[in-house]
Amino acid sequence: MIPEPRSNDGTFICILKYKIMKNTIIWLSRATRWAALTLIALPLFFTSCTEEEKPDNSPKYGNLTIEIDHVWGMDQKPFLLNTAMVHPMSGDTMTFSLIKYYLSNFELIKADGSSFKVPNSYFLVSETDNKIELKNIPMGDYTAVNFLVGVDSAANNSGLQQGALNPSNGMFWSWSTGYIFVRVEGTSPQAANNTFLFHLGGYMPPFSAIQKKNMLLGGNSISVKPDAAPVLHIRTNVAKLWHGPVKLADVSVVHSISNLSVSMSANFRDGITFDHIHQ
Amino acid sequence: MWGRTKILVLVLFFHLGSCQKNPTSAEFKFPNDFPNVEYKNPNNELTPEKIYLGRVLFYDPNLSSTRTISCGSCHAQVHGFADHNLPKSFGVHNRLGKRNSPSIQNLAWNKSFMWDGGITHLDVMPIAPITDVNEMDLPLGLAIERIKENKQYQPLFQKAYNDTTINEKTVLFALSQFMLSLVSDQSKYDDVRRGKSNFNKLEKQGYTLFQSNCSKCHSEPLLTNNHFEYNGLAVNDTDVGRFRITQLQKDTHHFKVPSLRNVALTYPYMHDGSFSNLDQVLNAYKLKFQLQNQDVDALRAFLHTLTDHKFISNLNHGEIHPFNP
Numbered sequence: 087m088i089p090e091p092r093s094n095d096g097t098f099i100c101i102l103k104y105k106i107m108k109n110t111i112i113w114l115s116r117a118t119r120w121a122a123l124t125l126i127a128l129p130l131f132f133t134s135c136t137e138e139e140k141p142d143n144s145p146k147y148g149n150l151t152i153e154i155d156h157v158w159g160m161d162q163k164p165f166l167l168n169t170a171m172v173h174p175m176s177g178d179t180m181t182f183s184l185i186k187y188y189l190s191n192f193e194l195i196k197a198d199g200s201s202f203k204v205p206n207s208y209f210l211v212s213e214t215d216n217k218i219e220l221k222n223i224p225m226g227d228y229t230a231v232n233f234l235v236g237v238d239s240a241a242n243n244s245g246l247q248q249g250a251l252n253p254s255n256g257m258f259w260s261w262s263t264g265y266i267f268v269r270v271e272g273t274s275p276q277a278a279n280n281t282f283l284f285h286l287g288g289y290m291p292p293f294s295a296i297q298k299k300n301m302l303l304g305g306n307s308i309s310v311k312p313d314a315a316p317v318l319h320i321r322t323n324v325a326k327l328w329h330g331p332v333k334l335a336d337v338s339v340v341h342s343i344s345n346l347s348v349s350m351s352a353n354f355r356d357g358i359t360f361d362h363i364h365q
Numbered sequence: 366m367w368g369r370t371k372i373l374v375l376v377l378f379f380h381l382g383s384c385q386k387n388p389t390s391a392e393f394k395f396p397n398d399f400p401n402v403e404y405k406n407p408n409n410e411l412t413p414e415k416i417y418l419g420r421v422l423f424y425d426p427n428l429s430s431t432r433t434i435s436c437g438s439c440h441a442q443v444h445g446f447a448d449h450n451l452p453k454s455f456g457v458h459n460r461l462g463k464r465n466s467p468s469i470q471n472l473a474w475n476k477s478f479m480w481d482g483g484i485t486h487l488d489v490m491p492i493a494p495i496t497d498v499n500e501m502d503l504p505l506g507l508a509i510e511r512i513k514e515n516k517q518y519q520p521l522f523q524k525a526y527n528d529t530t531i532n533e534k535t536v537l538f539a540l541s542q543f544m545l546s547l548v549s550d551q552s553k554y555d556d557v558r559r560g561k562s563n564f565n566k567l568e569k570q571g572y573t574l575f576q577s578n579c580s581k582c583h584s585e586p587l588l589t590n591n592h593f594e595y596n597g598l599a600v601n602d603t604d605v606g607r608f609r610i611t612q613l614q615k616d617t618h619h620f621k622v623p624s625l626r627n628v629a630l631t632y633p634y635m636h637d638g639s640f641s642n643l644d645q646v647l648n649a650y651k652l653k654f655q656l657q658n659q660d661v662d663a664l665r666a667f668l669h670t671l672t673d674h675k676f677i678s679n680l681n682h683g684e685i686h687p688f689n690p
Contacts, residue, residue, distance in 0.1 A: 245406055245486035246537050253492055254506040254533060260493040262483040262610050293612055343612055 146225040148310040151317045152218040154211055159325045167213055176331035182272040186212045186257060188237050192220060195230040208250040227307040235355040236267035236296040242289040259287060267295055268354055277338035286351045288343030295347045297355035306363050317364040326357025396550045399586060402473045404487055404545060409538045414525040419543025421521060424684050427511045429501035431457045439466040442683050445627030446470055446547060452638025456500035465638035467623060468631045470549045476591050480620045480636040483610045487541045512536060517688045547682060549626050553670040571667025578654050582622045593619040598649045604636060629672050
């Protein structure tokens with residue numbers, strides 16, 4: 087209880103001022119309560135009224151998997167390690183112990199010609215490591231995929247790299263700085279010393295074995311969007327490497343740059359083809 | 366008096382503050398009268414701690430298959446970081462190498478490495494001798510494992526990188542740092558260049574002859590133009606040199622011009638070590654350039670002024686084995 091001053095007429099104005107102040111304070115405290123309630127209630131009011139989504143213009147992304155099937159020859163028999171296979175063109179019997187190759191610099195193209203370059207995309211593919219994950223691709227329908235067989239010139243010459251380009255991966259020429267783009271080894275009765283070894287590399291013209299692949303998706307398109315998991319199935323026909331044919335009796339070891347490396351890597355690139363899309 | 370004490374305390378405080386020994390950058394300075402540095406790696410700052418780690422790795426024979434051969438085995442400080450009087454070096458199991466061990470000096474100014482320039486970045490240079498079957502014969506991944514298995518390395522990596530991760534990057538960056546720190550620029554020739562000393566009469570004659578006959582390939586101040594040249598001195602040489610890398614005919618028998626700094630210490634000479642001493646080289650060039658005997662004496666005197674005694678006795682560069690067995 088607020089004590090009233092005991093004063094006479096001289097303090098009438100004082101009492102009035104005091105009463106005004108007291109009432110203002112009471113009014114304000116009530117108003118504040120209402121203001122607070124309003125502030126809390128208002129958004130709830132609006133939220134419960136509007137059920138439709140707020141428009142969201144932020145860019146959307148999705149992922150894309152590329153799965154590579156390794157085959158042997160035009161009739162696409164499965165390619166197997168440690169299994170004797172006859173080359174359809176040269177007739178050489180080849181038993182493979184190893185196949186590894188780089189695919190890099192992926193670019194996805196839309197029907198209108200616009201494209202998206204996947205940053206830092208370097209992948210080391212082998213018979214067992216045959217899935218490539220491309221992440222954070224802008225949402226859209228893509229009708230072509232471009233990539234390099236091999237490693238681009240700048241990355242060959244940038245010093246020590248990590249990940250797929252780590253020199254410990256067995257795809258690096260220590261004596262001539264640069265990557266082996268396609269590495270294939272095995273045995274064959276037709277090869278000198280019964281072994282064959284093809285290490286195709288080189289990025290300096292005129293012996294650059296880097297090959298560009300422009301892969302159209304046969305009139306189809308891949309739809310990239312959030313919460314989707316499209317898979318692009320492609321095929322690598324390993325036999326294409328000896329297209330010509332390149333007979334093992336003539337050459338069974340390649341481990342430096344040459345015109346042969348260039349033509350073999352070009353054939354290998356031609357042997358990588360679009361198969362189907364699993365949306 | 367109290368005022369002066371306050372100042373003293375302040376001075377002490379700031380002095381102590383500047384003594385902090387965190388890994389610091391830019392403590393190592395390259396000579397400013399050399400050309401621009403060629404080594405490019407913005408992620409590999411030079412610090413004393415990384416240089417020290419690189420030095421320990423450089424002299425560690427556990428990076429070879431038989432645990433007997435280190436980088437220092439074929440790159441000895443006393444010989445200007447070339448080998449001890451061997452035309453070609455011996456690796457594990459006494460296997461013989463293919464070319465003469467080059468001197469490790471002033472590599473920050475190299476555009477390429479090895480006699481044929483096959484290696485184009487210092488950070489990947491050690492991979493070649495470590496993995497070569499005739500040298501250290503150890504796959505790179507296994508070399509990393511050898512370093513990891515020695516727990517005494519951990520504090521060195523911690524000091525260098527603030528992290529104990531041991532991988533290709535932390536190992537090779539440290540090795541680069543040690544090699545980059547091997548700068549030779551304190552020879553008598555350098556003192557003369559900087560006006561701090563004078564050649565004697567014979568040395569001066571030699572220098573003049575050098576400038577007319579030799580400096581096209583052995584250009585100053587690095588004493589190499591870092592190009593691939595054919596000096597015509599070889600006899601029956603099967604080594605095709607730069608051709609092995611470029612496969613271009615014009616590069617056959619061409620080799621990278623070595624720096625002549627510390628040349629008096631780095632015998633034998635040429636890519637195959639086929640010239641045992643300086644006089645053999647000078648006599649071959651005497652024939653080629655039609656010089657006089659007296660010219661040879663003068664050139665010899667000048668070439669000796671390229672010896673950097675500080676470089677070969679620098680205690681920060683020498684062989685070190687800091688670990689307990």
